Amino acid sequence: MKKNNLLKNSGVQSLIASLICIIIGLFVGYIALLIINAEGAGKAIVTLIKNFLYYPSKPAQLKYLGNTLVKTAPLLMCALSVLFANKAGLFNIGAAGQYVVGAGACLYLALALKMPWWVCLLGAIVAGALLGALSGLLKTAFNVNEVISCIMFNWISLYCVNMLLANVKESTSPYTLPLKANNASALLPDLGLGAFFTKNNYVTIAIPLAVITAVAIWVLLEKTKLGYELKATGNNKNAAKYAGMKENRNIILTMAIAGALAGMAAALLYLTGYEQWSTSQSSVPGMGFNGIAAAFLGGLNPIGAIFSSYFIQHITAGGAYVDKTMYCAQVSDFICALIIYLCGFVLFMKTAMNRSITKREEKAAAKNKEGGNA
Amino acid sequence: MENYAVEMLHITKRFPGIIANDDITIQLRKGEIHALLGENGAGKSTLMSVLFGLYQPEEGEIHVEGKKVDIRNPNDANDLGIGMVHQHFKLVECFSVLDNIILGVEPVKGAFLDKDQARGKVEELSKRYGLQVDLDAKIEDITVGMQQRTEILKMLYRDNDILIFDEPTAVLTPQEISELMQIMHNLAAEGKSILFISHKLAEIMEVADRCSVLRKGKYIGTVETKDVTPADLSRMMVGRDVKAKVDKEDAKPTEVVLDVKGMSVASKRHKKNAVNNVSFQVRRGEIVCIAGIDGNGQTELVYGLSGLEPLSAGTISMCGKDITKLPIRKRSIMGMSHIPEDRHKHGLVLDYSLEDNIVLQRYFEPEFTSPLGFLKRKNIRAYAERLIEQFDVRSGQGPITITRAMSGGNQQKAIIAREIDKKPELLIAVQPTRGLDVGAIEYIHKQLVEQRDAGKGVLLVSLELDEVMNVSDRILVIFEGEIVGEFDPKKVTVEELGLYMAGAKREGKA
Numbered sequence A: 001m002k003k004n005n006l007l008k009n010s011g012v013q014s015l016i017a018s019l020i021c022i023i024i025g026l027f028v029g030y031i032a033l034l035i036i037n038a039e040g041a042g043k044a045i046v047t048l049i050k051n052f053l054y055y056p057s058k059p060a061q062l063k064y065l066g067n068t069l070v071k072t073a074p075l076l077m078c079a080l081s082v083l084f085a086n087k088a089g090l091f092n093i094g095a096a097g098q099y100v101v102g103a104g105a106c107l108y109l110a111l112a113l114k115m116p117w118w119v120c121l122l123g124a125i126v127a128g129a130l131l132g133a134l135s136g137l138l139k140t141a142f143n144v145n146e147v148i149s150c151i152m153f154n155w156i157s158l159y160c161v162n163m164l165l166a167n168v169k170e171s172t173s174p175y176t177l178p179l180k181a182n183n184a185s186a187l188l189p190d191l192g193l194g195a196f197f198t199k200n201n202y203v204t205i206a207i208p209l210a211v212i213t214a215v216a217i218w219v220l221l222e223k224t225k226l227g228y229e230l231k232a233t234g235n236n237k238n239a240a241k242y243a244g245m246k247e248n249r250n251i252i253l254t255m256a257i258a259g260a261l262a263g264m265a266a267a268l269l270y271l272t273g274y275e276q277w278s279t280s281q282s283s284v285p286g287m288g289f290n291g292i293a294a295a296f297l298g299g300l301n302p303i304g305a306i307f308s309s310y311f312i313q314h315i316t317a318g319g320a321y322v323d324k325t326m327y328c329a330q331v332s333d334f335i336c337a338l339i340i341y342l343c344g345f346v347l348f349m350k351t352a353m354n355r356s357i358t359k360r361e362e363k364a365a366a367k368n369k370e371g372g373n374a
Numbered sequence B: 001m002e003n004y005a006v007e008m009l010h011i012t013k014r015f016p017g018i019i020a021n022d023d024i025t026i027q028l029r030k031g032e033i034h035a036l037l038g039e040n041g042a043g044k045s046t047l048m049s050v051l052f053g054l055y056q057p058e059e060g061e062i063h064v065e066g067k068k069v070d071i072r073n074p075n076d077a078n079d080l081g082i083g084m085v086h087q088h089f090k091l092v093e094c095f096s097v098l099d100n101i102i103l104g105v106e107p108v109k110g111a112f113l114d115k116d117q118a119r120g121k122v123e124e125l126s127k128r129y130g131l132q133v134d135l136d137a138k139i140e141d142i143t144v145g146m147q148q149r150t151e152i153l154k155m156l157y158r159d160n161d162i163l164i165f166d167e168p169t170a171v172l173t174p175q176e177i178s179e180l181m182q183i184m185h186n187l188a189a190e191g192k193s194i195l196f197i198s199h200k201l202a203e204i205m206e207v208a209d210r211c212s213v214l215r216k217g218k219y220i221g222t223v224e225t226k227d228v229t230p231a232d233l234s235r236m237m238v239g240r241d242v243k244a245k246v247d248k249e250d251a252k253p254t255e256v257v258l259d260v261k262g263m264s265v266a267s268k269r270h271k272k273n274a275v276n277n278v279s280f281q282v283r284r285g286e287i288v289c290i291a292g293i294d295g296n297g298q299t300e301l302v303y304g305l306s307g308l309e310p311l312s313a314g315t316i317s318m319c320g321k322d323i324t325k326l327p328i329r330k331r332s333i334m335g336m337s338h339i340p341e342d343r344h345k346h347g348l349v350l351d352y353s354l355e356d357n358i359v360l361q362r363y364f365e366p367e368f369t370s371p372l373g374f375l376k377r378k379n380i381r382a383y384a385e386r387l388i389e390q391f392d393v394r395s396g397q398g399p400i401t402i403t404r405a406m407s408g409g410n411q412q413k414a415i416i417a418r419e420i421d422k423k424p425e426l427l428i429a430v431q432p433t434r435g436l437d438v439g440a441i442e443y444i445h446k447q448l449v450e451q452r453d454a455g456k457g458v459l460l461v462s463l464e465l466d467e468v469m470n471v472s473d474r475i476l477v478i479f480e481g482e483i484v485g486e487f488d489p490k491k492v493t494v495e496e497l498g499l500y501m502a503g504a505k506r507e508g509k510a
């Protein structure tokens, strides 16, 4: 009885559903590897799961764990962006574009205007928020579906940012100037965190900041008046209107906050100096889209998103170690994408699980009864 | 042994915190109309959902045509010839009537839909039973009455012989109700067996052969309607005598709370105004009733008053202040309460808990939100518990019950509790007793009168003439968006009102 009660708890269900999705994802990934090249499949999938454990020495392991965490932070922020909008009934597929303008803003502030890190961070947040708010505005003022405007903005922002950052790129490559050499004050402070990860300089306050933001978003959604209003609007916008909530304001505000989160995501990556922006890229960075998968895999819960983001980043990073002599470089991306894609089925899984629990209970009840009659 | 169409034997169904059906046995004879009566939350809808395969009972068995059957889902039910019209309709809003009727059992010719064949069959059924619908209209554009007929056609189209009607009359106009009664008689005469849920005793007396009564999940008994009076039935159901008439003194109206001048509201359905140049007043200490046949502009009138829709002309003032352009929240804070017509569309956030719905109009007040914007959960809980107790809102888990899992009548009670406890200056109540049992109706009517006696203005919009005559102090009849007459309920007959409501008569305009 107790066990069943636990199984009926929505949080526990989300967790189990997520784990099942992960296992199915890995399994399908394994099969795909088998088809491509049967010989190395087992090894490859193990490598993928091991990620930094691939290295034999402890210090190396720690260092590369640090790298995984460095990229988990922005992914978590994107996941938060998507799930926050989702609670208010909006689908923020524009997290990718908001991430792009965030990157553009913080790098431009850092490299062209030589601003300190906190100004760059704020700039990224504001840029993301503005783009998000614009989608919200289009929806409220002209009834343009946010999905359409977001996809459009994803591309517009990519090319605008490429143009903007072309002003601060290395003369011989498409990449933006390295932060360290050009404006070290724009690097996020590490408060000595890097020491825990074998002097990994990329480990900064970005990581705790992302986790704190996740908790803050949870508090905002569950404990505050604003969360109450946004969720009401998401669940039944007629009732929200009837109760005098400002529907339009809430839509714009939600998109602005979601945009701010995605914009901040970019700052948390690019201000560590871990990556440079390539001004010749012609596809929108996947971070925002992976955020969608991470949000769903995390059961649309901010705390769940912390773990799901880590997992997705973990296998993505692990992909880099897959034997390149057996599989071409894209294979690891492909497998990760496959797993991430299957992660999106969490909600479906949850419903299926619910059904089977009810069925089992009924059977048990029927049996009990027969036993009682006999 | 008698030949039953359906036997539900010793059915028990539990939900978290409540036994919705506790060892219930009901037998439906072939060709009979069998009514199911019980208070809000007594378990009627649950029992019917068990029969329709939506819920699996923990105990008990179901026999159809004498054979034990296992109904796992609505498809099984359909295969056994069981059809159901739900308390809250289940139609696809953006589909046409025809598409809704054939949904799931579309006839095909090769790989293509054969809609002509379907249309023929539906038209034939609609003619045979007098179920008039516009097959090509979209559900969102038609009246609830027509939606209901669509649901019935859906059942008939599937050749069902056992028909379940869950509170079909709650949303219908008196005219539509008498039509429905006639249709049910016709169906029964053709040998179909009908289970019929209603809170209206008069309907049960008129149409049903037998009536089974439930109370708080338990089976009380089954009677032949010809052997009992409505008072007997209500006593069986509530366990005490219920007064059909409200005790109230004459109204003593004082100053004006609501003053409407030349108000017009545009229509979404046609080019003309839904509300056209309407002027009236509501004073403190009186209950003014807007009476009329559904679809004559009542909905839009209330939307205009509450701020859900803008006016196309005219002004509204409340307590002496012009509120024509004020947003909904401001009107609410100034003392307007609004019990909405459609509880699922406007009244509730169904996925919120009961307590969260109870504070839906007040969550922002200092009592429930701290200056920093945090909800004061403890106060919300305490407040919800008080209203639940006071208004007898029944549910499985009290304040934390998800509203979707509550019975229709109890959802309505939660809304009424919320709106009345807001201490309004003006209470706008649209069909406030829709779907309530007789005991609850008595209580709500008493509440309305109490509000009036406390010096509030009450504007009641009702389709039910009984309610109109019984509760109001002044009646305004609305026809095609215009007020066509004003009456004193003590000096007018129902027949007279009917003529005005149908547009056959109107007062000369001054």
Ligand SMILES: Nc1ncnc2c1ncn2[C@@H]1O[C@H](COP(=O)(O)OP(=O)(O)OP(=O)(O)O)[C@@H](O)[C@H]1O
Pocket: B015, B016, B018, B020, B038, B039, B040, B041, B042, B043, B044, B045, B046, B047, B087, B394, B395, B396, B404, B405, B406, B407, B408, B409, B410, B435
């Ligand atoms: N899906 C559900 N989950 C949990 N509890 C439920 C669910 N459906 C109904 N209940 C509970 O079971 C009880 C019976 O509900 P039911 O809807 O059968 O009442 P009813 O007799 O149809 O009332 P009404 O006249 O108000 O429609 C109610 O207390 C309700 O809260």
Ligand SMILES: [Mg+2]
Pocket: B044, B045, B046, B087, B166, B407, B408, B409
């Ligand atoms: Mg019901």
